[in-house]
Amino acid sequence: MxxxxxxxxxxxxxxxxxxxxxxxxxxxxxxxxxxxxxxxxxxVEMAPLVVIKKSGTREPFQSDKIVRGLMRACEKRPVSLETMQAIAEDIEREARGAGLREITSTQIGEAVLRRLIDVDQVAYVRFASVYREFDDVNGFLQELRRLEGLRLEADRGT
Ligand SMILES: [Zn+2]
Missing domain, CATH: 2.40.50 (OB fold (Dihydrolipoamide Acetyltransferase, E2P))
Incomplete structure (x- = not known):
């Protein structure tokens, strides 16, 4: 050096x-x-992980972007920055572990939601509302029903 x-x-x-x-x-x-x-x-030098956005453009995966999205969703909720960073790192690890070189922003959004549901349900609905771009009350209610469905599945599982 x-x-x-x-x-x-x-x-x-x-x-x-x-x-x-x-x-x-x-x-x-x-x-x-x-x-x-x-x-x-x-x-360690990692092969780049590329995110394909809804518009079709590509950009390098940045876990900070996931954390920023989570910070907005978790505003005034009892979720630590550490937890948000752990979620983002876990998603990156999962994608790399699966050998992915490209991941869509939709896959990332779903991966966040799968983890957020166990962390904070208010944050979950907020994140879903931004990420799925609800444009009316029906979309929002559908998400609530989906959330309820996931809860029921989780309850049955235990
Ligand atoms: Zn010198």
């Missing part, structure tokens, strides 16, 4: 530790020539 201060190629690792829950290695380095110190991160 070249020193960013003087361009020297030889640096010494002072310390290595896990970062980002073990998904990265953080190394503290010191230049052997100018003695400046700097930090490097080592992470």
């Amino acid at each position: 070249r020193c960013p201060y003087c361009g020297n190629d030889d640096t010494r690792v002072l310390e290595s530790r896990q970062a980002q829950d073990g998904r990265a290695i953080r190394r503290r380095r010191e230049c052997t020539r100018c003695q400046e110190r700097f930090t490097t991160f080592e992470t």
Whole structure:
């Protein structure tokens, strides 16, 4: 690793530790020539996961976008940021685990809803209302009935 201060190629690792829950290695380095110190991160390079939006355009998968959507749905609800981030990470892990290179925004929305239903039902309906773009009361009532159906299935399962 070249020193960013003087361009020297030889640096010494002072310390290595896990970062980002073990998904990265953080190394503290010191230049052997100018003695400046700097930090490097080592992470696994993943094949890009691409999201196909409803309009047909593609963009790189960003878990932050899921978290932002969840934050809107969970406003004033007892749902922690940690839980929202865990949902987003879980969806990415599931998609990559299934070997997907592309995922539609519809699949992501459904994946969020499947997890949100066990977390907070108010947030679930809010997320569904944005994501499914209810344009009238009927659409909203249909979602409530669907939610009720899912609840009944869950009850039968236990
Ligand atoms: Zn240097």
